[in-house]
Amino acid sequence: MRHAQVNRNTLETRINLKVNLDGSGKAVLATGVPFLDHMLDQVARHGMIDLEVSAEGDLHIDAHHTVEDIGITFGQAFTQAVGTKSGLRRYGHSYVPLDEALSRVVIDLSGRPGMEFNVEFVRARIGEFDVDLISEFFRGFVNHAMVTLHIDNLSGANAHHQAETIFKAFGRALRMAVEADPRAAGAIPSTKGTL
Numbered sequence: 001m002r003h004a005q006v007n008r009n010t011l012e013t014r015i016n017l018k019v020n021l022d023g024s025g026k027a028v029l030a031t032g033v034p035f036l037d038h039m040l041d042q043v044a045r046h047g048m049i050d051l052e053v054s055a056e057g058d059l060h061i062d063a064h065h066t067v068e069d070i071g072i073t074f075g076q077a078f079t080q081a082v083g084t085k086s087g088l089r090r091y092g093h094s095y096v097p098l099d100e101a102l103s104r105v106v107i108d109l110s111g112r113p114g115m116e117f118n119v120e121f122v123r124a125r126i127g128e129f130d131v132d133l134i135s136e137f138f139r140g141f142v143n144h145a146m147v148t149l150h151i152d153n154l155s156g157a158n159a160h161h162q163a164e165t166i167f168k169a170f171g172r173a174l175r176m177a178v179e180a181d182p183r184a185a186g187a188i189p190s191t192k193g194t195l
């Protein structure tokens with residue numbers, strides 16, 4: 001089982017996160033940000049990973065620190081859980097539609113943080129949730145998971161749908177990238193011999 005637990009405490013947030021990359025899609029989420037819980041539930045379900053997140057953040061200011069720091073903590077736990085990446089597929093991609101919305105997410109467990117985020121949300125807020133925080137979440141993840149992540153929203157007329165297709169496609173791309181490649185015979189998937 002590839003799993004990890006990270007506790008991350010700052011003056012802004014206290015986060016406890018557990019991830020199991022070989023899970024069954026079970027999520028236990030109490031981030032204090034209901035829309036983020038809804039999105040992380042998609043990552044777990046469609047990524048077939050088990051995810052437990054509890055957070056106490058400075059929500060009296062806004063959700064910024066909490067969302068960003070959960071991305072960071074998830075990235076740290078992911079790095080631990082994925083280990084040397086030997087025998088893995090390394091690359092993952094997915095297209096996910098939801099009615100009129102369509103997003104594509106492509107991931108490379110490259111060992112180098114990099115993000116291309118091409119998303120124009122049709123609204124600034126989804127309920128109480130500020131859509132700017134979605135890129136903050138992924139940037140936090142990318143910087144600590146040390147992955148290359150391309151996120152493109154290709155269509156959408158509803159911001160909730162746009163967000164949901166992004167998180168679902170992210171989960172599915174992640175699942176593909178961390179899957180064992182039965183033909184790789186445990187080799188590191190790089191001609192450099194390291195990732």
Ligand SMILES: [Mn+2]
Nearest residue numbers: 038160161164
């Ligand atoms: Mn929804």
